[in-house]
C-alpha cells in the first residue's frame with residue numbers, strides 16, 4: 001500500500017500520523033505537483049491528498065477520515081486511536097463529521113492563503129467569527145468538557161482531524177492572538193502526542209508563522 005500525501009496539509013498529516021504511530025508497512029509518498037496528472041486522476045478522480053493506494057485490484061481510498069478509520073480497523077493496535085466501544089466510536093465519528101461538514105469550512109478561508117488561495121477578507125473574518133462564536137465553544141464545552149481529548153482520555157483520530165487544522169490560524173497573527181488558551185493547549189497536546197510527526201508539523205507551522213503576504217495582519 002502507498003499513502004499519497006501533501007506534507008504541509010493537515011488532512012494528509014492525520015493519516016501519516018497513524019501510519020507512523022502504528023508503525024505500518026505503508027510507503028508514504030509526497031504527491032506535491034502530481035495530483036492533477038492523468039495517473040493520479042485515474043486512481044482518485046477527486047485529485048485529493050491524502051489518497052491511500054491499496055494493493056492489487058482494490059483501487060484506492062480518499063477522504064482523510066475514511067483513510068484514518070480504515071487504517072485503524074485493519075491494523076493491529078488500531079483500537080488505541082479508534083476505540084471499539086460503540087458509543088465512544090459513534091462520538092468520535094460525530095466529531096469527525098462535524099469537522100468535515102461544519103468547522104473546516106471556517107478554517108479554509110483563514111489558512112488557504114498560505115497556498116496562494118486568497119478567499120478574501122470578508123470570508124476570512126466570517127470564518128474566524130464562526131470559530132470563536134460557534135465551533136470553539138462546542139469543542140471546549142461539549143467535546144472536551146470532561147476529557148483532555150475529544151470524549152477520550154487518550155488521543156484519537158478525531159483529535160487528528162480537528163486539532164491539526166488549527167495551525168492554519170497562525171498565518172493571521174491577530175486572529176491567533178484571540179484564540180482561547182484552552183484551544184491552544186489542546187492543539188499543542190495533540191501535536192505532542194505524535195512525536196514522529198514533528199518535522200511535518202513544524203513545516204506547516206513555519207509556513208503559517210512566516211506568512212507575511214496579503215491579509216497576514218487582518219484584524220479579527
Ligand SMILES: N[C@@H](CCC(=O)N[C@@H](CS)C(=O)NCC(=O)O)C(=O)O
Pocket residue numbers: 006009010011035036046047048049050062063064065
Ligand atoms: N475532504 C478531503 C479534502 C482533501 C483536500 O482538499 N486535499 C487538498 C489539499 S488540502 C488537495 O489534495 N488538493 C490537491 C488538488 O486538488 O489537486 C479530505 O479530508 O481528505
